[in-house]
Amino acid sequence: MPRIPQLTDEERTVALGAVPLWRLSDDATGISRGFMFKDFVEAFSFMTQVALLAERADHHPEWSNVYGRVDIRLTTHDANGLSMRDIALAQEIDALLG
Numbered sequence: 001m002p003r004i005p006q007l008t009d010e011e012r013t014v015a016l017g018a019v020p021l022w023r024l025s026d027d028a029t030g031i032s033r034g035f036m037f038k039d040f041v042e043a044f045s046f047m048t049q050v051a052l053l054a055e056r057a058d059h060h061p062e063w064s065n066v067y068g069r070v071d072i073r074l075t076t077h078d079a080n081g082l083s084m085r086d087i088a089l090a091q092e093i094d095a096l097l098g
């Protein structure tokens with residue numbers, strides 16, 4: 001039994017309006033966004049900041065990094081899908097970039 005509720009279709013529609021730069025996956029289980037930085041140092045600095053946010057929220061991204069590129073997918077394992085925790089972390093990540 002999942003401990004965190006998935007969003008209903010209606011809740012999801014409203015919530016996605018708060019994170020317009022994130023794309024809902026085709027199966028609606030998560031959201032993703034790609035980030036480009038000028039080099040690896042900038043990308044990894046960003047990842048370090050995201051890691052601290054994630055640890056504080058006890059909510060961790062699925063991500064990959066290639067040089068200056070960072071791809072992040074947010075999904076809630078404890079909900080087997082998208083939850084408000086993903087939306088909240090996406091907003092915090094967006095805020096890092098000003």
Ligand SMILES: C[C@H](O)[C@H](O)[C@H]1CNC2=NC(N)=NC(=O)C2=N1
Nearest residue numbers: 058059060061075076077078079
């Ligand atoms: C025990 C611990 O609180 C849980 O496993 C947390 C940790 N980080 C998590 N991260 C994500 N993305 N989804 C989760 O359900 C989740 N659960």
